[in-house]
Amino acid sequence: MREPRDAIIQVRGLRTQFGTHVVHEGLDLDVYRGEVLGIVGGSGTGKSVLLRAIVGLVHPSAGSIEVFGTDLLNASAETRQGIGRRWGVMFQDGALFSSLTVRENVEVPMREQTDLPAKTRRALAELKISMVGLPPLACDKYPSELSGGMRKRAGLARALALDPEIVFLDEPTAGLDPISASAFDALIKKLQTTMGLTVFMVTHDLDSLHAICDRIAALAEKRVLATGTMKDMLKVEHPWMQEYFHGPRARAAGLGTDRSGTEGPGTDRPGLGG
Template sequence: MLPEDHGLASAGDGREVVLSVRDVTVAFGDNVVLDQLSLDVYRGEILGFVGASGTGKSVLLRTVLGLIPKRAGEVSMFGVNLDEADDRQKMLVDMRVGVLFQHGALFSALTVKENIQVPMREYLDMPKALMDELAMLKLELVGLPPSAADKYPSELSGGMIKRAALARALALDPDIVFLDEPTSGLDPIGAADFDELVAKLRDTMGLTVYMVTHDLDSLFSVCDRIAVLGGKKVLVEGTIEHMMQVEEPWVKSYFRGKRARQLDLTTRSASA
């Protein structure tokens, strides 16, 4: 932990709140996308954040990261109110955050190794040889071969792009990683492998994971808790077992529709 950590809030059951969103409102002109939304993310969990297309899932993620301004509300990370933090505090928080944007968002003119080193160059002052060594360690961590280091994004498959982007997100050994549709565009086997990797990294590195996803397989297999966005707020949150009992129409259709029932039966059979 960085020395600038403030006292973290705790849930009623004692879990530490790593990310706290309170009464956040985001609008573009007269179009209010999020209206007094509140959400907590707890240390060490994999939170799946879902909702219908266009409801504002990625808008909230970008607002939390400071990429989109909010009209009202408060965002705190590691006990630091980001609106009240000075530049040094914000930098220290940023160094504890990793982000995998949708489609990877790798820099096309940089090799995989150079992409992984971007956060190191931005925040750290270290010799090139050490950065090279660390980049190769991150490649190994996400299951990419050493030969991928000198390839450009255009030379990678979709699954390799996701893993390279995840390696970049892990460059500074963050405490929390934000994943925006991490399995979109992957075949079912590749998506399952990526989910397994995320769960393994959470367990071995003690990560907290905030995952925006539409992938029911991910929600059933790796997410500890799910938050559903609807009506510009968090409509409901809880475990997958709780979601299977919710009677709200969209939630019921999403989690108990034909495909979801098949997934549930498959998951239960596999674990039996």
């Protein structure tokens, strides 16, 4: 018999809106400990807003968000801050401070959330920078001196600064060439398995979904329309889902080409498996 799964994020009946524009209505989602969950959906369906709502940057107008069993919308600021220390967020393009070096960027969460001495912060930052595969000389570079892929790695190092249990990634492979994207996928998977991370990943990248996601949650019609494996997604009878999971890009990524849920031969992106 299967072990019951531990939902470390539980979103129920979520409504988010900007003025009269309702982005989510009655949205439910569970995220299980240790999984890589891919969030997909058409442009503007609210993938980033969902991520931002969970980490407290968007305030929902209805519903509940529990993380590690704590109801965040009704928790004190102190409790929310304590929970926030247990996750890391990587925004699109790393969202690094341009006036700080990579090491200083990675030290920011440590400065804000801990009273570690400078020497320890420095050593920990260097460790995180090496964990994401950046060379030591990257430590003293400014974001503008790095390639897009290196900036993303630096953003990931900053997300890992406080040894989080959950990392939220907003389109981590967007804008990367296929080889760099594959390498980034492999890095995420490696960190997930070695650190026991739970990964919440907004993505448009079918190769990433196929290569590293344990489960997928598809957003449509203001809510999570379907959750499951890639195989489950291939069977969902919804126009956007059919177009996305059976369209030309899906075929290029080696995904199912019929509607029976039979998967294709797998990703043809080079460089996976590391």
